[in-house]
Amino acid sequence: MEIGGIIAYLVSLAIMAGIYAVFCLGLNIQWGYTGLFNIGIAGFFCIGAYASAMITTPKPTGVYAHYVNQIFGLNLPFILGLLGAAVICGVIAFLIGIPTLKLKEDYLAIATLGIAETFRLIFNNEHWLANGPRGLMGLPQPFQGLVDPKNYNYIYLIIIVIIMVVVYLSIERAIRSPWGRVLRGIREDEISAAMSGKDIFHFKMQSLVFGAMVMGLGGALYAHYTKAISPDVFTPLYGTFIIWVMLMAGGSGNNKGAVLGAFVVWGIWIGTKFMTDLLPYTLKARAPYIRFLLIGILLEIILIYRPQGLLGEEKEVSKLIE
């Protein structure tokens, strides 16, 4: 492979790692700082992607409408797609939070899992909604006409980096403030936090919704990168599990760890692809499973031997005044 090809490959790798970093940052708000156990990230991934897709594409007309069903298409700019994805995910998180956030932590886990599976099934079965299993294609990309399509990834990488930085900074700002301190306190001891006058349910809800909005953003970024989405992308493996491994590997309760984890685990994931390419032909079809098996074992090893991850949690939350 010539050098240009390698760079192009690295750029595509960085784009995906950057998208996953956004998810990890969202999960870190919920799990790392508040202790909320969301195992339905794929649901927010899916909703974010579809929401942005339908906001930014036009409703199919003419002959095309015979082949593609879509409940609405607003044909709005990319940035509104991102915002819409975030808002819709926030609303859904709010609805899940109502019955579960006052109960034990496992209930939120089961409920988010249920939401993820349910939305995937709905998008798969309801053709009128978003074209069923075939999904949506031809999603617009921002600043498309600016460069040669084969160099477009550079632009998208810049967009991803900008959004990732904005998300990172806004989370950092909120976490470093009294808001983040309350979340960490709730994670440590809910009763004591309540005795200091904090409304636990309210703060947990904010954390769940904020985290879900960030995940929605991640979903939208993914959709416009691949330009085509279908329900089978948003499986528990790609949509939830690998993100958990990333956050645990990087260090939950640490936003730098969340980003680092995303890049490291995505690197390992791609690395295992090269490894499985060496397998005999008959096993190749099942290579992704072998790779996921390794990722699963990685999670167990982290949980047992290094639960704090690579970076570990930061000692101080309140750093605003320094």
Next chain:
Amino acid sequence: MVELVIYGIVLGSIISLGAIGLTLVYGIIRFANFAHGDFLSAGAYVALFMVTGLLAWIGIPDTTFGSLSFGWRMAIAFPVSMAVVAGVAILLDQILYRRLRAKGSGPVILAMSSLGAAFIIRMIILILWGADSLFYRPGLMRPAIELPLGAKIRPDQVLILFMVVVLVSSLHLFLKRTKMGKAMRATADNKELALVTGIDTERIIMWTWGIGGALAAAAGILYGIDVQLHPYMGWNFLIPLFAATILGTIGNMYGALIGGLTIGVAQQVSTAFLMPTYKLPVAFVIMILILLIRPEGIFGKE
């Protein structure tokens, strides 16, 4: 409609088997085992390996019992698979959960670890058998028995109900009559007191995993006989299992039985109005309703 209710009871009894195991583990080890669904898959595939591989190779004849769709091979594979999955469950506890418990990790970390275990089991199945649906005996159709009111039931399904009744009653007798069963209930009631009484609670935990795993394996095989095998079958059972467990109050075996039947019937009856693929969301919606109305379940105290 009568037919749907009957099929619902068949499905529900399978869910019950899984939910009973889940609720026992929840009651004694006190965490949500997200790998429980994949124990079902593991059981079904171990039996598949026995029926189509090992036992065929040994030379056990491929005959069937009467109008049932299986014969000696399955009769041998069934208990063996239960034992194997019981062993897998105990092994997972020894390798993963026991270490985490010893480190003082909270229930959420244990649950996360079980989620990892779920994926590991599923990936092993996918690596060995691929992603397609499989059958114990492809292409074999047996005539259904005509029941009053125009309902039909297949002989296999009658046997499934029979097997569930046998397994649940044996578990009931085990817990009520044997020393180990009573010690299990005692540990679920009050672990500290059990220890003070001289009960080796780590051993009880092993028994609990063993029983939970064996029942899950049985549920998986029975589902495989009734419908088909699929690597994601257990994962798709996970939400119904949790719904049944929560509906019947966490830790309550009889609650899980009733919860399982309720969920199963509701899922089957829903197919009269909804696409069959929406069975899972139906269980999910029921679960959310319980959480809103009565989160402690039907047998729970306020």
Next chain:
Amino acid sequence: MIILSAKDITVGYTEVDILHEVSIDVQAGEIVSIIGPNGAGKSTLLKTIFGILKPRNGKVTFKDWDITGLKPNMVVRKGISYVPQVDNVFPSMTIHENLEMGAFIRNDDYSQRLREVYDLFPVMAERKKQKVGQLSGGQRQMVAMGRALMLDPQVLLLDEPSAGLAPVLVSGIFEKIKDINATGVAIIIVEQNAREALKMAHHGYVLAMGRNVLDDAGDALLANEEVGRLYLGG
């Protein structure tokens, strides 16, 4: 003959010591009452003897064995039973099953012992099949003691058996404790209800702030002016 002795026990839950070099001796077949204000470390002493807590310093001897630091499920096999203050029954199980659990580690035929325990608590024999969770506090306390007696222990440790009970039930519980003792079991009882506890005790120990303060025969302590003073710190 001294059957159980704890010598110079220093122990705490965290780095803070609750007990400082506390010692007690128990003669075979006698009732020993341990009294003292709240927070004196009375329950902590029982937990240490039974192996629930590991002492930082000191030694627990039962008959000829050094049982210091032995785990509870091993201590119970030596012939010591323990009734915790709270959560001392299996509520979803029947009275009969609670007693069976008491005999969990016995592999011999314990039907004789079961009869003896039922004889000691006739109320329980009438309600064998009833779930313990439905019983009143006093009855639960009896079940808890019955459970502990199933092993035919030589020493019974009771942690505040009268706590939280209605006044009318308290004297009944104390009568039962005397009955149990009459069958030859040595009893160490930790009590808030100091007067009653001293009345029936052969020997009493007063603890305060985690230290031995006084020890004497039960009635001698009862008559002691200082005991009253200790309670109010004066």
Next chain:
Amino acid sequence: MLKIEEVVKSFGGLTAVCECSLEVSEGAITGLIGPNGAGKTTLFNVITGHYKPERGRIIFQGEDINGLAPHKIFQRKIYRTFQITREFSQMTVIENLMFVPEGQVGERIWNTWFRPSAVWKQEKAIHEKAIEVLEFVELIDLKDEYAGSLSGGQKKLLELAKSLMADPKMVLLDEPGAGVNPTLMRKLIANIRKLCEEKKITFFLIEHDMDLVMSLCNPVIVMSEGKKLAEGTPEEIKKDERVLEAYLGGQYR
């Protein structure tokens, strides 16, 4: 200041607090003593909204606060500490304190983005106050340590410090002296007295260490079997026959 009227709270079959009525007057250090199981901690939990009583009224400064959620009670400027300290062990000492003040601007997430200067200003003030409080209780050298790594006595001081961050009118202390060594104990007593005199904070405390109670509290209330048994100055309580009975048992005869 705080008036409890015929409060009843039971668990299952056991009545922990039984038609208990008592009053705590403003500016005093009121001691609450009584044998185990007398219902003292339960009463505290009822006051702070942790348990809902079956019956009765809890009047604080003329307002019935019965049945309010814990954070609403806190807003009425009542602060409570626990018998077993409940610090946020994975947070630093100073952050434990900065957590406490109510209604911080920066607790609203949009303020952290859109009004950073207001958040920053308040945060600085809270930080200064926390430093001041830590100096007061002499924990300043430990300000950047994890709260979980403090000793038992230091945790008790941390609890007291947390209560100061709340600008409370009334502080409920559940066994502030338990597990505290004599040196720290003297410091604790001095601190409580100083706070009562200088900052006009009303204290209501459960304590088993009679030296502490008798030297610090006036009046002393004695609870037994879920209700008030006696009230008076330490001298009166010491001489009260009923109190002696309650502690020695045999009150049923």
